[in-house]
Amino acid sequence: MTTDSFELDQFLPYRLNRAAEFVGLRFAAHYKAKYGLTRPEWRTLAALGSSGRMTSKAVGIHSSMHKTKVSRAVFALEQRRWLKRSQDDGDRRLEHLELTPAGQQAYRELIELARRYQAELEAELGGSGIEALSTGLAAIEQVIRRSGKGKLPEPDDL
Amino acid sequence: MTTDSFELDQFLPYRLNRAAEFVGLRFAAHYKAKYGLTRPEWRTLAALGSSGRMTSKAVGIHSSMHKTKVSRAVFALEQRRWLKRSQDDGDRRLEHLELTPAGQQAYRELIELARRYQAELEAELGGSGIEALSTGLAAIEQVIRRSGKGKLPEPDDL
DNA sequence: AATTGATGGTTACATTTGCAACCATATCGT
DNA sequence: ACGATATGGTTGCAAATGTAACCATCAATT
Numbered sequence: 588m589t590t591d592s593f594e595l596d597q598f599l600p601y602r603l604n605r606a607a608e609f610v611g612l613r614f615a616a617h618y619k620a621k622y623g624l625t626r627p628e629w630r631t632l633a634a635l636g637s638s639g640r641m642t643s644k645a646v647g648i649h650s651s652m653h654k655t656k657v658s659r660a661v662f663a664l665e666q667r668r669w670l671k672r673s674q675d676d677g678d679r680r681l682e683h684l685e686l687t688p689a690g691q692q693a694y695r696e697l698i699e700l701a702r703r704y705q706a707e708l709e710a711e712l713g714g715s716g717i718e719a720l721s722t723g724l725a726a727i728e729q730v731i732r733r734s735g736k737g738k739l740p741e742p743d744d745l
Numbered sequence: 746m747t748t749d750s751f752e753l754d755q756f757l758p759y760r761l762n763r764a765a766e767f768v769g770l771r772f773a774a775h776y777k778a779k780y781g782l783t784r785p786e787w788r789t790l791a792a793l794g795s796s797g798r799m800t801s802k803a804v805g806i807h808s809s810m811h812k813t814k815v816s817r818a819v820f821a822l823e824q825r826r827w828l829k830r831s832q833d834d835g836d837r838r839l840e841h842l843e844l845t846p847a848g849q850q851a852y853r854e855l856i857e858l859a860r861r862y863q864a865e866l867e868a869e870l871g872g873s874g875i876e877a878l879s880t881g882l883a884a885i886e887q888v889i890r891r892s893g894k895g896k897l898p899e900p901d902d903l
Numbered sequence: 904a905a906t907t908g909a910t911g912g913t914t915a916c917a918t919t920t921g922c923a924a925c926c927a928t929a930t931c932g933t
Numbered sequence: 934a935c936g937a938t939a940t941g942g943t944t945g946c947a948a949a950t951g952t953a954a955c956c957a958t959c960a961a962t963t
Binding site: 591592594599602603604607608609610650651701717718719720722725726728 | 749750751752753756757758759760761762763764765766767768769772788791792794795807808809853856859860862863866869870871873874875877878879880881882883884885886888889
């Protein structure tokens with residue numbers, strides 16, 4: 588029969604969103620200021636940089652982005668000459684993406700930024716905070732995996 | 746000199762964002778389907794429902810939303826006759842917001858939904874997962890508080 | 904009381920997003 | 934071999950968001 592009390596700032600979805608926004612925007616400010624990158628672009632770069640040549644779909648899976656976001660990010664990075672596409676010989680529907688040397692260079696700089704930011708964060712949160720956070724996130728990640736990939740509000744695919 | 750390795754899925758901002766999106770969208774699906782509410786509207790409702798009469802600015806602070814989001818959410822809720830505004834006698838710039846009986850009713854139903862969802866989440870994550878997550882989030886919340894309110898990418902106010 | 908500056912709130916405009924429809928190619932069932 | 938269905942990817946359009954400018958009122962200074 589549920590009393591009347593409810594506090595937004597004890598509600599997990601709210602807390603998570605708030606924390607993610609804070610941490611995410613603060614990081615985004617760095618690379619946005621320095622390279623004019625959007626978040627989908629940064630993620631695409633990170634995916635390609637760390638795992639090498641792959642298709643758009645694979646980028647989406649690797650970085651949890653919808654295909655349209657990936658599509659537009661790929662286009663932007665291509666304009667910038669940071670990645671190039673190449674057709675698959677066997678299956679002409681798909682194209683493989685790969686960073687150009689300039690893209691790889693940018694990637695290296697970006698992950699350096701990312702590492703520094705993560706270190707800064709770890710300093711701010713303290714060892715126990717980081718550890719707790721990571722454990723908690725791991726629990727959610729497991730739920731995501733269980734619930735069939737992370738696909739939920741997407742009527743299409745991932 | 747920093748080796749070359751970098752994995753997106755070990756990067757905290759990414760992990761947080763992913764988790765927040767998953768948890769948040771799954772909850773949003775509930776109230777969106779049932780009431781056609783947007784997230785800013787739900788937050789506004791929650792703020793007013795739990796803390797009673799307050800101004801738009803207070804809603805923004807209470808629920809971490811920019812003034813424009815609040816403004817539009819308030820407008821939408823007003824259309825729906827879930828809240829009413831009233832002018833302050835002393836200071837004619839500000840208006841006080843209050844839920845109508847219909848709004849309060851909706852609020853009660855919504856927080857019931859929220860409670861059920863949080864319970865579901867706790868079941869999925871397990872006691873230790875929840876505890877870790879909460880501790881980790883608390884650490885971030887403290888950093889947010891320290892960094893002057895949470896204001897960071899906002900050139901305006903909150 | 905007139906000027907200056909802050910504050911609560913709204914609005915116009917550009918950018919970003921999500922969704923659905925779409926195109927081209929590939930695969931499956933018959 | 935042929936139609937149905939699926940898949941990788943792009944695009945058009947509507948809705949959501951961020952930013953800055955704005956309006957009205959209030960407060961402080963002179």
